[in-house]
Amino acid sequence: MLENLLLGFQTALTVENILWCFVGVLLGTVIGLLPGLGSTTGVAILLPITFAFEPVTALIMLAGIYYGAQYGGTITSVLISTPGEAASVVTTIDGYQMAKQGRAGPALAISAIGSFIAAIISLVLLIAVAPPLATIALEFQPVEMFAVMILGLVIVVTFQGGALIRGALMAVAGLLVATVGIAPGTGEERFTFGNVNLLSGIPFVEVMIGVFALGEVFYQIRLGAAEPIKARFKDMVIKRKDITDSMPAILRGSGIGFAFGVLPGAGSTLASFMSYGIERRVSRNKASFGKGAIQGVASPESANNAAANANFVPTLALGIPGGATTAVLLGAFTIFGLQPGPLLFESQPELVWGLLVSFFIGNVLLLVLNLPLAPVFAQMLRIPYGYLYPIILLTSLIGAYAVSNNMFSVWLVLVFGVLGYLMKEVDLPMAPFVLGLVLGPLFEKALVQTSAIGQGNLGVVFESPIAVGVLAFAAAMVVVPKLIRPLRKAFAGNRERVGEDAGLF
């Protein structure tokens, strides 16, 4: 382990990698705070720029954008009550109230400190958990991998919030889009309709740019411009008491964030909601939650940052993305000719450990950047969206062209941009679609191999105890919440009645 860490530091601590890590976290912070841009969009549209880099440098920069955006997203949540990402939605509750009370600075500072502590804790856990998990996963045969992929899809569908049917619908749509092109195993053309551009399938990066960048721009145009709160410098100072008061919330948020982030597809959003809910429950001052409680900012912000790091556990160890942004990063791995999964730790130790160590460096850079510069970053919100979105359009379309040097990619971005917009308008979840699209080729490969092992009998899955265990867990993910929900409602009803009787609420 120590040898690996040393190798990681040797890789990450080159001038070039530190520089691009810095560029990544800086761009990530700016991307996270600008309306209409999130980490997924940022990574997708900036991916083509990294093609000229070494794979490790490119991935360090892209990962920097990812966790930099977590910091940046908080700024919009606190200042204009507009979360940059779903994971920052809960932060708006108390963060925006704090800003309205002239305490925007402490809210931003505690989220930077909380995010940093959470990132470091989760990074230590990630380094401890991912390699052993990869070693176990090395033993997995296609049958077990097939079951693990079903589990990944089930988790993303069950945890994305909203109706189960709509999540499943989007996951299936993503899988179906992934079937376009040459079929694995038989080599037959599917859904290409004679178009040679479709022979290698619908390219992942173009779909991501379309759905997340263009779709979001269209959506924001319809939503309209919001009035920003102007952050004054004197409001930006945090007191020592704020930090000590928030520390338990930060530690709890980190633990909860990691636990949820490890599950493929569960991601940061659920982690932030859960940690906020738990924090409010354990707080001695429940009444202050929703009215500007600093713990109400510290807890979800720590959780979503811990979850962002933990998302890399399934991504690196199993090759199954933890969330939408790690799905795009997984696409980046494959573009650089790397196959994320258990073998990566053995075949590319320099890259994996360099990337993991760069998270530590990136988070130190982010803390140094965010504590003194949060008010400066906040001024970015003054850029009129009228200038911003044409730049996003330009970046997206030129970036898409650069992926393949082909106008087909640009048209594809437009088509998926319109689809992404419609999906947002009718409130269809994006994460299952992305995961379906990423997992599609791997899922079909595992399916074909499983079918070959069973000589056409897919029931061979049930002959593997590991696969049966994984599938049972997947089934439990769907069934157990449905059984528990009525019980929880009844329990909560009883508690509230008891609380009202005792005058607690």
Place this chain on the structure above:
Amino acid sequence: MTLTPRIARAAFSAALALLGIAAAVIASGYGVTQDNGQVGAGFLPVALGAIMALLAGADVVMALREREERAPDEGGSLAAEVDAAAIDHVAESPDVDALGRTQRQRNRMLVIVAAMLLGALLLVPVLGLLLSLGALMLAVAIGVERRPVVSSTIVTVVVVGAFHLVFGVLLRVPLPTGLIGLI
């Protein structure tokens, strides 16, 4: 007839259901199983198309059955607070946005921007990619967003120049230059 969110959702899901059926029908022609009994090229798309049609169909039924919006949760729950925060935000940004544009105007803006984008892409064979998208940027900033002409032009020139430098010069991406062949 007004397209309510409920109807829009039902219509979109109905389109997905039809797409699922079409995918399953087309994919059945690829062969669901091979001669040796193993899964064929059509197996997964047929299965996925059928499942998609079923799920989308179920969503259409659910959307049409939803007569009214669900009552918000009783106070105290986390969901209720998130709703309250959202309501607070929405209440502060009603039909008219911070720049004084109504929902109807914003809808029109969206259609215009989409049409301009389509037009810019159709102009690529003539102007080239960078110049067409630069023209799009300028047209959106001045024509749609009503930004000052001078500052819009400066921003456009700087952005197009930066993209030419990054993609054309540094990354050596062969960006299409169109008939006029400038950049």
